[in-house]
Amino acid sequence: MNSCCSGLFVSIFLSLMSATQVQALGSKQWNGEGTSLNLESIVTGRCYDYIQTVNPTVRNKNCSAIWEALKQAFVYKDPCSVLPSDYELLINLTLHEIPPNKSLFWENNKHLVHKYANKGLHYMPLGDSLTGWIVDNLNWCGKPNGSGIDYISCPTTEECEHNPVESFWRIASVTYAKQSSGVIHTMLNGSALGGAFPNNSFFADYELPNFQKDCVSHFEIWVMDDIEGADLDSCGRGSIKVLEDILSSKGYSYTCIDNYTPVRILQCVDFPSHPECAIPSDSSIIKPWMTLFLPLLITINHGQMCFG
């Protein structure tokens, strides 16, 4: 009876100590999040999805080779000594044309940018190109022993600069800037605390220095404040002024627009009744029953509604 019970407890204990929990009990070496689980399936799946459904104009990509190239850059390696150059093969395998005038650079407003870009249909930010698409929002790093992949923790850039994720986005940003042509669009956040054009940003450090003078015709900068957010930076002021000076000194022509209307409207989707979001209502919405209440409504909401 006793041995039976203890056997039962041992088996329950063992089953509770599943692989992840054993790992979780293991030492957490770094401060950053560990490698995304099922990284291989996600990267490979996204790669095929991209060429089959998201952007079928990109053809002839070898998704298993692309995964292998990512793997060889970090698996079984010290996660603090992965250099941007380790991803050269991966970059070459994923490279495709970025259509002229479709490049969209950004700082501090990733979500808004990707809503606006609409999976590369409207604009093609780095995250909507194959290179960025396959690993966007994922995490990865290696360790010298065991499975060669650290699922527990990965180094942050503060802990070490040459970590796998930072190095990947550096070379990807450099390549993306080099490839971009025509009008270059940049969406910056006028409500960001560190400034719309912060120092040590990917845009300042890896993209701006790498544009090809012969290929770029013009810069268009959109400074978007959050709705109900502070207006900390705007065109010709603060850090935007710094950016404008850099562009001028490099001999680029540029236009700067505060709260660029189409993006403003997109922000308004979440704040449809905010005063800044008033557009004329469709005349077809005025129904016979409305004619009774309309004058009343207009009086009540004057200044908020607008019937063109």
Next chain:
Amino acid sequence: MAEEGKPAWGDPPRVVTLDMLWHSMEKMQNLILNSIQETKKLATTVDQLSKSMEKLKQDLKDQEKHSQEETVKIKENVSAVIKDSVNMRHVATEGQNFPLPHCRRAQNVPSESCALHPTSQVPLPGGIILVLLILIAVVASVAAVRAKKHQPDSNLLAVEVEEHWKGGGTTRNLQEIIVGRCYDYVRAASPWIGEKNCAHIWEEFQNVFVYKNPCSVMKEDYQRLMDLTSHPIPCNKSMFWSKTNDLVHQYTKASPDFVTLENTMLGYLADGLTWCGKLSSPGINHQSCPSWRECEDNPVSSFWKIASESFAKASCGVVQVMLNGSLSGVSISKNSLFRSVEVPHFNPNKISEVRVWVIDDVGGPDSESCDSQSVMELENELKERNFKYSCFDNYRPVRLLQCVRNPDHAECKFCS
């Protein structure tokens, strides 16, 4: 007025009417005789057709037999030549004397007349192997041309070999895409739904259609897949749609307050993909799949039917539906998935209200609105089942989203 025209013929006496009746009966008799003859003709044509089909089949068999014989002959020749070349290795000089000049001269000479004679005196192994290679190529191409010539005449035979449907074939790398989307959904998009076994989910998915007749996949076949992927849908968030696929998904991306079927795990896995099976190896048809018109019980239609059904059943609180008001015809036809599958599965104990949004294209025609016939039919159907109902033309937040792409249109101008 038209009646007045008739009496001009005069009222014919009754005897003449009988006469006319007789005449028309005779005419009818002639017609019947004619049609019998036509039928006979048709029958003979059909006979002839089937005979020629038989002949074609026979031809094809002969052709096969012939090419097999030729292959055997060629094999014999090759082995003879190899033997010869082994025997005559010491006579290796560069080749001037080709043994079969007529084959090189006349390209139209039938391949069989070019068959090599094993006894030919072959002094030059290198040259001969070259000639053999050329011959094999000629034989193969002639056979291919003949086979091609036969194909258009024998569609029936072709159908037996490969199934040709009107719809696009199974998406390439379906397995990798579905497994990848599955983990992406569980790890990145919606980790709150908890752990799912993606390998198992793929297994169940492929069990439904691989090596199956693509016209007999029933919606019930997906039950196990549904069980594996199910998760609760938060109340008041369900968004149904009909003919507004792009707009509704731009909207749910911009405003995550709403969830369409394609945002649930099951819909996310299959959105934009095509799949169907075939009985022969490898069990998946990458060339073509049946469209809904070809057969209703195809794997994709059955999938979306059951998926829509379960999404409708799982929805609760206030639900919304986005319809297209710029379509000529009906915004929401009786046969739409929404009216035929989803509404009938709304649970009156769970759903409190249905809100309809009829959205016109910016600058597009305002063909339909809340008081159009099809929308009012929908209203009646819902009210009969005691659902609270409301309808909005060009619901403002969606209108704003449309204006992102048309900022300069008059309907999109800011007031300030």
